[in-house]
Amino acid sequence: MKRKLFAAFTSLFLFTLSAFSQSGTMSVSPDVINLNATGNFEYVQCQYGWVIPSGYQITAHSVQMFMEGDFVTNSASITYCAIDNMLFVEFDRNEIQNSPVVQALANLGPIQVTIIGTFTVTNSLGASIVYPVDRTGTASIIRPGKRK
Numbered sequence: 208m209k210r211k212l213f214a215a216f217t218s219l220f221l222f223t224l225s226a227f228s229q230s231g232t233m234s235v236s237p238d239v240i241n242l243n244a245t246g247n248f249e250y251v252q253c254q255y256g257w258v259i260p261s262g263y264q265i266t267a268h269s270v271q272m273f274m275e276g277d278f279v280t281n282s283a284s285i286t287y288c289a290i291d292n293m294l295f296v297e298f299d300r301n302e303i304q305n306s307p308v309v310q311a312l313a314n315l316g317p318i319q320v321t322i323i324g325t326f327t328v329t330n331s332l333g334a335s336i337v338y339p340v341d342r343t344g345t346a347s348i349i350r351p352g353k354r355k
Contacts, residue, residue, distance in 0.1 A: 231255065231342060231343075232255065232342065232343060232344060233253045233254060233255040233322070233342040233343065233344040234253070234254050234255065234344055235251065235252070235253055235320050235344045235345065235346040236251070236252045236253075236254060237251065237346075238344075238345070238346050238347065239346065239347045239349060240300075240303060240304070240309070240346055240347070240348050240349070241349050241350075241351065242304050242309070242310060242313055242348065242349065242350040243350060243351055244300075244304070248300060249299070249300055250283060250284075250297040250298060250299065250300055251297070251298045251299075251300055251303055251346075252295050252296065252297050252298075253272070253295075253296045253297075253298070253320070253322050253342065253344060254293055254294065254295045254296070255293070255294055255342055256291075256292055256293055256294075257287075257292060257293070257294040257338075258292045259287055259289070259294075259328050260328070260330075260336070262330045262331065263328035263329060263330045263336065264287075264328060264329065264330075265285050265286070265287055265326055265327070265328055266327050266328065266329040266335070267326065267327040268282055268284075268285045268296075268324065268325070268326040268327070269281070269282075269324045269325055269326075270282040270285065270296050270322050270323070270324030270325070270326065270340050271322065271323055271324055272298050272303075272320065272321070272322050273320070273321045273322075273323065274308055274309060274312055274318055274319070274320055274321075274346075274348075275308075275312060275318050275319055276319075276321075277308040278308070279298075279302075279303060279306045279308050279309055280298050280299060280302040280303060280306065281298075282296050282297060282298055282322070282324070283297050283298060283299045284296075284297045285297070285326050296322055296340070309348055310348075310350075312348045313348045313349060313350040314348070314349055314350060315348070316347060317345045317346070317347050318345065318346060318347065318348060319343060319344075319345060320343065320344050320345060320346050321341075321342070321343045322340055322341075322342050323340060323341055324339075324340045325337050325338060325339055325340060326338055326340060
């Protein structure tokens with residue numbers, strides 16, 4: 208009984224702690240999105256420092272990307288690097304490049320990129336923690352002209 212109570216308290220504490228510390232800044236990579244690009248990268252990553260408790264793994268996510276307040280796309284995946292405590296929320300590059308919202312923001316200078324949603328981590332005992340995501344960063348959208 209004590210173990211279950213401790214696990215419930217720990218989960219509640221971690222969730223409460225995360226609710227206060229989850230909002231903040233992030234890096235967008237690449238930070239310049241070329242609408243004419245046809246390179247090898249498949250994703251635009253939003254990355255930020257975060258610590259997932261030992262023994263937990265990401266089991267679900269629902270995160271949306273907004274640019275200048277307008278919806279662009281849903282996340283394709285979330286990965287976590289325990290070595291440097293970084294969370295990487297990935298969005299499909301093609302969906303971003305083809306979005307009418309993103310195309311309208313081309314060549315306007317740095318714009319605000321926001322990700323909002325949740326992700327769930329679960330341990331081997333089935334205990335889960337749902338973390339809110341509310342991060343903001345900047346990126347530039349460019350559409351270079353044709354060379355003559």
